[in-house]
Amino acid sequence: VKISVLGAGAWGTALAQMLCDGKNEVTLWGHDPLRLAELAKSRRNGLYLPGVDLSPLLQVEPDLPRAVATPDLVLMAVPSRAFRDISSRLSGYSGIVVSATKGIEPVTGFTMCDILAQTAAGARTAALSGPTLAFEVARGVPTAITAASRDDATAALVQKLFHRPHFRVYTSSDLQGVELGGALKNVIAIAAGVCDGLGFGDNSKAALVTRGLTEIRRLGVAAGARPDTFSGLSGLGDLMVTCFSKLSRNRGFGERLGRGEKIEAILAGAKSVVEGHPTARSAHELAGKLGVETPIITEIHAALYQSKNPAHALRDLTARESKAE
Amino acid sequence: VKISVLGAGAWGTALAQMLCDGKNEVTLWGHDPLRLAELAKSRRNGLYLPGVDLSPLLQVEPDLPRAVATPDLVLMAVPSRAFRDISSRLSGYSGIVVSATKGIEPVTGFTMCDILAQTAAGARTAALSGPTLAFEVARGVPTAITAASRDDATAALVQKLFHRPHFRVYTSSDLQGVELGGALKNVIAIAAGVCDGLGFGDNSKAALVTRGLTEIRRLGVAAGARPDTFSGLSGLGDLMVTCFSKLSRNRGFGERLGRGEKIEAILAGAKSVVEGHPTARSAHELAGKLGVETPIITEIHAALYQSKNPAHALRDLTARESKAE
Numbered sequence: 001v002k003i004s005v006l007g008a009g010a011w012g013t014a015l016a017q018m019l020c021d022g023k024n025e026v027t028l029w030g031h032d033p034l035r036l037a038e039l040a041k042s043r044r045n046g047l048y049l050p051g052v053d054l055s056p057l058l059q060v061e062p063d064l065p066r067a068v069a070t071p072d073l074v075l076m077a078v079p080s081r082a083f084r085d086i087s088s089r090l091s092g093y094s095g096i097v098v099s100a101t102k103g104i105e106p107v108t109g110f111t112m113c114d115i116l117a118q119t120a121a122g123a124r125t126a127a128l129s130g131p132t133l134a135f136e137v138a139r140g141v142p143t144a145i146t147a148a149s150r151d152d153a154t155a156a157l158v159q160k161l162f163h164r165p166h167f168r169v170y171t172s173s174d175l176q177g178v179e180l181g182g183a184l185k186n187v188i189a190i191a192a193g194v195c196d197g198l199g200f201g202d203n204s205k206a207a208l209v210t211r212g213l214t215e216i217r218r219l220g221v222a223a224g225a226r227p228d229t230f231s232g233l234s235g236l237g238d239l240m241v242t243c244f245s246k247l248s249r250n251r252g253f254g255e256r257l258g259r260g261e262k263i264e265a266i267l268a269g270a271k272s273v274v275e276g277h278p279t280a281r282s283a284h285e286l287a288g289k290l291g292v293e294t295p296i297i298t299e300i301h302a303a304l305y306q307s308k309n310p311a312h313a314l315r316d317l318t319a320r321e322s323k324a325e
Numbered sequence: 326v327k328i329s330v331l332g333a334g335a336w337g338t339a340l341a342q343m344l345c346d347g348k349n350e351v352t353l354w355g356h357d358p359l360r361l362a363e364l365a366k367s368r369r370n371g372l373y374l375p376g377v378d379l380s381p382l383l384q385v386e387p388d389l390p391r392a393v394a395t396p397d398l399v400l401m402a403v404p405s406r407a408f409r410d411i412s413s414r415l416s417g418y419s420g421i422v423v424s425a426t427k428g429i430e431p432v433t434g435f436t437m438c439d440i441l442a443q444t445a446a447g448a449r450t451a452a453l454s455g456p457t458l459a460f461e462v463a464r465g466v467p468t469a470i471t472a473a474s475r476d477d478a479t480a481a482l483v484q485k486l487f488h489r490p491h492f493r494v495y496t497s498s499d500l501q502g503v504e505l506g507g508a509l510k511n512v513i514a515i516a517a518g519v520c521d522g523l524g525f526g527d528n529s530k531a532a533l534v535t536r537g538l539t540e541i542r543r544l545g546v547a548a549g550a551r552p553d554t555f556s557g558l559s560g561l562g563d564l565m566v567t568c569f570s571k572l573s574r575n576r577g578f579g580e581r582l583g584r585g586e587k588i589e590a591i592l593a594g595a596k597s598v599v600e601g602h603p604t605a606r607s608a609h610e611l612a613g614k615l616g617v618e619t620p621i622i623t624e625i626h627a628a629l630y631q632s633k634n635p636a637h638a639l640r641d642l643t644a645r646e647s648k649a650e
Contacts, residue, residue: 130532131527131528131531131532131535132528133526133527133528136526136527136528137528139526141525141526141528141529142525142526142528142529142532142643143526143528143529143532144528144529144532144646168643168646200466200467201458201461201464201466201467201468202456202458202461202566202569202570202572203456203457203458203461203462203466203467203468203469203566204466204467204468204469205566206456206558206562206563206565206566207455207456207468207469207493207558207562209562209565210456210556210557210558210561210562210565213556213561214556231535231538231539231556232535233531233532233535236535236538236561237531237532237534237535238531240531240534240535240565240569241527241528241530241531244527244565244569245527247527318467318493321469321493
């Protein structure tokens with residue numbers, strides 16, 4: 001199978017690497033030709049996956065039109081803000097497009113597969129989402145993930161293509177629930193990180209994350225998802241790993257916020273996109289549009305976009321909970 | 326209010342300390358008179374809560390009959406295996422008994438409040454459960470917990486007596502669900518610890534714990550609990566903290582198992598009771614009695630009581646999941 005992976009960040013590279021098993025022909029495209037040439041030469045992605053040796057079978061292609069010209073499957077692992085633009089190159093494409101990107105488009109409130117329905121209308125689409133730290137996948141740590149599609153045959157095909165002994169793929173037909181779970185957990189992870197940064201303990205964080213899942217489910221169900229999806233790998237599973245792992249970048253971003261660092265300074269120094277940052281804004285918009293109460297998203301939105309002190313945001317969250325009691 | 330706390334381990338001492346706010350008269354009883362005398366003298370519980378200064382208002386009482394003679398409220402924080410014996414001293418008692426013990430009685434499958442219905446039939450009973458590492462509570466870290474009782478007035482009274490700015494108490498009428506969530510999560514935490522001890526990563530653990538919550542919910546509902554209870558503080562919240570915190574002793578026990586240490590050696594050296602160890606057996610019995618499939622509990626039971634290699638138990642768990650797919 002000919003596969004093109006678009007996006008040479010941690011997640012795109014880890015998935016491309018995993019797909020290089022001799023049976024597939026895997027090409028990795030990234031937006032930075034210099035970094036891509038360096039990756040091809042060193043067989044390393046030193047910036048995102050330090051210490052991981054990449055397969056000699058992995059090909060790189062700096063030219064986007066060429067990368068999307070002939071594959072059977074395109075795997076999108078680009079930042080959500082670039083998703084519409086890059087996927088618009090697939091307008092005439094009739095193969096499979098799998099989104100590994102977790103985000104919500106501003107203004108439209110679209111998930112990535114919602115965008116694909118416009119930009120790659122002729123393609124069969126699916127999303128891959130679950131508790132999957134890229135670095136662990138690249139190192140072959142046992143991982144489980146969900147492949148979701150509105151079309152069962154597409155979900156089953158993606159499962160077949162991605163399943164490995166150390167990478168178990170389950171299927172779901174609740175595309176909306178799987179995509180929203182993956183996107184929204186990054187906002188809760190920022191709140192969990194603020195909790196860490198303020199020196200609160202695991203008791204506080206567990207209480208916060210518990211309420212976070214309730215909030216994700218409430219918003220997701222209002223947006224058309226099935227409630228049970230949020231109790232699975234792509235909901236609870238992904239939320240836990242993102243809120244508790246030291247390796248999670250959204251949690252790490254929140255931790256630095258909680259310690260008093262400035263948003264702009266953290267983002268300027270970040271090597272990876274912190275998807276929870278734009279998602280806080282689009283999730284807040286979506287909640288407003290659907291008339292859903294989302295206390296954690298509201299407070300994180302205020303901390304990120306209305307200059308609210310993160311410590312005050314967390315304090316107000318607690319006060320709000322006590323009042324609700 | 327006169328309160329007697331039975332059990333001078335980490336959790337009993339932390340709760341006794343928290344209750345000493347000047348408005349209550351708090352007495353702590355423990356089974357070891359020498360340790361109790363040392364605690365009274367040093368104002369420290371060096372074994373369980375190192376570095377925490379205890380209130381000068383905290384009284385100690387080495388005599389159990391005297392400890393339970395006149396209180397308005399008895400807080401039980403003894404190991405589950407001693408619960409029936411010690412609570413039988415409350416046979417004529419008509420005040421409030423709150424259980425902070427997390428376990429399931431062997432053979433009967435009783436929760437701690439089920440036992441109280443027999444041993445302290447005249448008392449009003451409630452359970453306190455949630456994501457509450459004792460050491461964090463003793464240090465005043467913000468914590469949230471659930472007070473559950475079949476009687477709403479009792480739950481509300483316990484909430485009122487225990488609520489503090491840094492210790493928020495919510496109420497539930499699903500006593501069975503709150504108690505089973507608190508007991509069963511310790512078995513899942515052992516599995517999570519084995520996962521850690523084998524060097525698996527956070528992806529694996531998140532997938533395991535996600536399935537663990539589904540399993541707890543399935544068994545709990547079969548035993549008469551409400552499904553939503555397991556999505557709350559005393560279900561998901563407690564499960565997360567126990568499976569992810571470095572401070573959790575059940576997770577720590579599992580981690581050492583996963584590294585290849587012998588059960589007997591770990592237990593012999595443990596200063597605290599590892600409640601997940603007996604609970605694995607009584608939960609396994611309960612699941613059998615109710616005809617509920619509990620793959621994780623079954624494998625941990627086999628590792629603890631049938632000499633199964635913990636690594637094989639975890640491997641078989643994964644194989645079973647793949648087959649179910």
